[in-house]
Amino acid sequence: MSIWVLAFSTLCRSALADGGGPDGGGIKDSVFRIREVAVVSQRIFVKEEAGMKQSSVDTVVLRDKANLSLSQLLSENTLVFIKEHGRGALATASFRGTAASHTQVNWNGININDPMAGMVDFSLIPVYVVDDLNLKHGAASLADRSGGLGGSINIGNRVDWQNRFGLKYMQGIGSYSTFDEFLSVGFGGPRFQSSTRLYHNYSANDFRFINRGIANVDPETGGITHPVDTNDNAGYTRYGILQEFYFRPNMKNRLSLKWWGQAADRSIPRATSYEGPDNSNLNRQQDVDHKVVADWKHYAASGRLMVRSGYSDKKLNYSLRNQVPGVGLVPAIYSESRQHSFLNTLSYSHDFSSLFSAEGRVHADYHDVVSRDTVTGSGYDRSRAEVSGFVALRRNFAERVNVNFMLRQDWIDGKRTPLVPYLGFDFRVLKGEDLILKGNIARNYKVPSLNSLYWQPGGNPDLQPEEGLSYELGVEYQAVLGGGGGSLGHLLKTELTAYRSDITNWIIWIPSFKGYWEPQNIKRVLARGLEFTAMLHGSLGPVSYKTAGTYAYTRSTNYGDPLVWSDESYGKQLPYIPVHSGNVMVNLSWRGFFLTWQHNSYSERYTTSSNDPTRRDWLYPYFMNDLVAGKDFRWNKVSFTAEFKVYNLFDETYHSVLYRPMPGRNYLLMLMIKL
Template sequence: MDIKRSLVLLLSSYGCFLFGQEKTIDTVTVFDNQMKRVKLFHPIRTLSPADIQKNSANLSDVLRFQTSLYIKENGRGMVSSPSFRGTGASHTAFVWNGININSQFLGQGDINNIPVFGYDQLEVKAGGGSIIYGSGAIGGSIHLNNELNFNKGAHASLYSEFSSFETYNNFAKASYSNDKFSFKVSGNYFISQNDYEVEEEEYINRNGRYYNTTFNVGASYKIADRQTVSWQSQFFDSSQHYPIFVENGNKTKYETQSTRSLISWDIQKSTFSNSLKAAFTEENFQYFGDISGPKTSGATGKNYIFKNDFNYFFTPKLNLNVISEFQVNKGEGYGSGIGNISRNVGSLAGLLRYFVSNNLRFEAGIKKDFVEDFDSPILYSFSGKWNPLRWYHVAFNMSRNFRFPTFNDLYWEPGGNANLKPETSIQGDMTHEFLFGNFKLSLSPYYMDISDYISWLPTQYGYWAAFNTNKVESYGLESQLTYYKQINKHRFKLNAGYTYARSINKETQKQMMYVPLHKVFGSFDYQYDFLKLYVQGMFNGLTYTTTDEKRADALDPYFVLNTGISATLSKKYTLGFRVNNATNTIYKAVAYYPLPKRNYSIYGEINF
C-alpha cells in the first residue's frame, strides 16, 4: 500500500484535518487552514449564518446569547468588549481568516465595530492560543471565517430586516464557481436611530444613532493540480453617536474605517501541505468631542503581514507543522501625543502531532516571538485527546501565552510607559465529553494565571498611566449540552451552556470587575417542513463593577428571553418575525447603560 493511500485511510478514521483536505481540496478553499487542526484537540463553538441571523442587531448580541462570553456593552450598538474565562478585552484575539486583527492601539477588538454579516462561519475557542494566533490570545479567540466553493454554479440571496427603534438591516451576497474558479461578493448596510427608552430607569438612549457598511469580496483559482491562489478582502465603515444622559448634554461621536485584504497560495500534496499568506490591514478612527465640530483625536494603523504554514508527514502517524510570520506595524496618532511609529514583529513556531491510534492523539508546540524593543518569552503548549469508550472522550490542554504592550500603552501622552513588559499567562483545561444517545454533554474545568497584567491607574500628577501591576488568577467550569433529533419532518435541536468564572486579583483577593460568577445560555430550535421556531434565553449572575466588590454598585442578575418564527416557501422565499427580550427584562451589561426592553423585528430573504 503506498503512503498516500495509507495516509488517507488512517486519517479518515480519525476525522483528521488532512483527510478533510484530501477529500475537499477540489470543492472548497478554507482561508484559516489551522482551524481544522485546532478542532482535533480543542472544543470549538461554531455558529452558522443562520445562527448569526437570530441576533442580527450586532455581533455583541450574537456572542452574548449563543456563547459563554460575557459582553460589556455601553448601550445597544455602542462600545463593546468580550471577556473569556474572567479575562479582559485585550486577552481575546479576533482572527479574520487566520489573521489576528486586534487593534495595534487598543490591543483589542471593539465587537460592535466588527461586521456581523458576511462570514461563512463564526467560531469561538476558549483557552490560550498564542502559538498559532499571536499576541492577545490568552483568554480565547473569536474566528471570522470565509470559504470559497468550487463546482457550485451561480447563487445569490437578498436579506432585508426592519426592527424597532427605526432599525434597517440589508444584506446581499452572490457567488459563482466552476471547477477552476470561485468568486463570492457580499455587502451589508445597517442603520438604527437606536432611541429606545427604559422608563423604570428614567433612561432615554439620546444620541444613540449608529450605522455601518460592509463590503466583502473573495476569489480562488486553481493554478495547477492541488494548488490554488486565493484572495479575500473586507471594507468596513462605521459611525456611532455616543449616548448622553440629559437632553442638552454635549453630543459626541466616533467613526472608524477598516480595510483587510489577504492573498494565499496553497499547495496540497500527499505528504505535505504549504500555505503562504500576504496580508494588509488598516484601521482608521476619529473621535469628535462635539458632533458638529472637527475631530478631537484619532489614529491610523497599518499592518503588513507575511505568514507561512508548512505541514509535513514523516509517517501517516507523525507530522511536523512549522509556522513562521513577519509583521511590520505602523501607526500615527492625532491628539494623543503618538507620532509616526513603527514596530517589527516576527515569530517561529513548531508543532509536532502524533496519532497513536484511532482513539489517541497528542500535540506539542513551541514558539519564539521577536518583538522589536521587547524581550519576549518562549511559549509552549501540550495537548492530547483520548477516546477510551464510545460514550466518553477526554481532552487536555496546557499552554503559555502572552500579550505585548500596544501603541497606546507605550506612547500615549500623558500616561504611556515605554518600560512595560509583556503580559504572560499559564493556562490549563480538561474537557470531559459524554455521549448518551442524541445528547452530548461536555464539562471543561480550567485554570489560568496571568502575570505582569497591564493596567491603567491614576497617578499623583492627575492623569492615568500604564503599569505592570497585579497578578490575576482565574479558574472555573465551562459546560455545554447539545441534542439533535429528527422524526420524519420534525427536527429538534437543543444547545445550552453554563459557565462558572472565578477571576481574582491576587493582591486584593477580590473578583475582577465585569466578571459574573455564573452565566447560563441556551436555545431550542424546532422545524417542521417549511416552518421554523426558536426560543433563546440567557441568565447572567451578579456582576461587580468596582474593584472592591461593592454590592450597591453591582449589576443585578437578570434573565432575557428571545423568540422567533419563520416560514420558507418553495425553498426560496423566507419571511420571519422575532421578539427580542420577550420577558421585558430591565438589564445592563455596563453600569448606567440599560439595554432595550421588549422589541421586534420582521425580515424577509430571497434565494436565487
C-alpha cells in the first residue's frame, strides 16, 4: 500500500447537508445560517410519524466514520447494543434488549435480513456505502414490516442532482497492518446521475492481549499470572462496489437502479481458553454477496406511487480444519450455503388534505435456501414465500394532535398470520412550540427463521412464532436558541422514551441432551426500559461545536415456565444484554482544524441465563474512548483532509463476548483528496 490513511470533513462543515430525503425531496427544514454551520431544525410534529420513536445518524458522522463497519458506528452513536465477537468478526444487534433476529434491516427499501439465521452481521457492512441511516424503535418498525420486535435499521443512498463531476479518494494505514482504500466517482446533470464507489479493507488483526482465559499458577506461592498472547488466525479482507444510477425524465417521475456487490474473507480466531496446537481448530468464513434494487416513483399533485423490485444473492462458506499427523489439514466442518431472495413492493400514498392522508402497500418476497455440510452430509433445502399487506390512516386535529393508525397482515407460504395493528399519537403541549408528547400501543409477530426450523442437526419444526405486545410513551423537545455574546445560534434537541414489550414464545438456542444445540420457545420475556437522547450544536465565535449523547436503561428478563426453566434463570436478565449503556460525542472545529472525542460505556453483562457473578460467567463494565484530530486544506478546486485517530485511548482491557479478545490502544492515519 502506498500512503496513508484517513480523511473526513469536519462535523460543522458538513452539517449543511443534513436535510432532505434520499431523493432530495420531501418537507423542507427550517435553516438558520451562521458563519460556519447551519443550525437545522427538523419537523418533529408530522402526522405520518405520530407516536413513532425514530432516530438518525448525522450525515457528518457517517462521513467522519466511513472507514469503519456499521457495527462500530451503531455502538458508538446510537442506542443499539452491538455484540462483537472480536475485531472484524461477527457483530449482531440487540435493539431494546431483544435478540439479533428481532432487528429488521432494510437497504434502500428491501429487507436484507439473512433468511437462514434471521439476522444481519453488521461487521460486513461498511459505513462508506451508507448515505442515510434511520432507526425506528420498537413498534415504529411496523411502518417497514412486521417482525421487528426490537426495531428496524434503514440504510439508504441519496442522489445529488446538482453534481456535475466529483472524484474522491481516501487511503489509510493503521495498527495491526490495517490498510483501507476508498474511491468514489460521480457525474451527471439535472436529469441523470451516476455514482460509483469502490473499497478495499485489509487487516492482519494480530494485536497482543493479556489472555485471562488461561491462568498459570505458581506452585510455590500460589500466585496466578496470565500470559500475553497474540490474536492469531484473525486476519480479514473485504472489497466491494456500489453502483447507482438515477434518472429524472421530468419532475413527476424518478427512476433508480442500485447494485451492491461485496466479497469478504476472514479467519476466525480461536477462543482465548484454547490451549491446543497452533495448527488445529482453524476457522475460516467467506462471504460473497450481491444486492440489486430498482424503483420507480411517480409524484402526482396529491399522491405518490412507488414500484420497487430487488434481488439478493448470498453465498457463505465456513470451514473448520484440524491437523492430522501424516495427513495434513483435514476439514471437520465444511459448510456451504446459498441464498436467493426476490423482493417486491408496490405502494401508494394519498393526501386528501393537509390534515388527512392514507397509504397502502403490498410486499411480495420469495426466499430459496440451500445449506450443506460436505463433511457430515447434513443440510437442508427450503423455500419461503412471504406476502404482506399494509394500510395506514393519518389525521391531524386542531394543529395540536396527530393520530397514526397502521394495520399489517402477512401470509407465510399461503398461511395467514394474526393481524398486526398499531395506534400512535402526538400531542403538541404548547402551541407553536416543539414540545411533543407521544405514545403508541401495538402488536407484533415474527415467524421462526429457516435455520431455527430446519437446521441439521438441531432444527425444531415445532417452534411457535414469537408474538409481542408493546406500549410506549415519550416526550420530545426541540428549540433553536438565539445568539448573543459571540454566539451565532444553537440547536437543542432532546427526547426521553419509556417502553414495555411483553413477548411470548421467545426463541432461544440451548444445549440439548442429544449433544447439540436446538431452539426452544420461552413462554415469556419482558423487555422494558428508558431511552434518552440529547444533541446540541452551534457556534461560539469562530468555534463551531456539536455534542450528542445517548443513555439506555434496559431490563430484559426471562419469565419462562419454572417447570421447564430452572428457577435460577427465572426473572433474570437475558445473557449479554447490559442494563446500562450510553455514549457521548463532542466535536470542535476552528479554521479548518477539528477535534472529536467519542466515549462509550457499558455496565456488566452476564453470559449465563442464571446471571452467575463468577469471573467465568460475568463480563465486567468497560469504558471506551476514541480521539480524532485533523485538518482541512484547500488548493484551488482541490480539497485535502489529513486525520489521525486513536482508538481505545486509555488502553482499556475489555470483552464484548466471553473468550473473544478486543484490541488495546491502536491508531489510524488517513488522507483524503477530493476534486
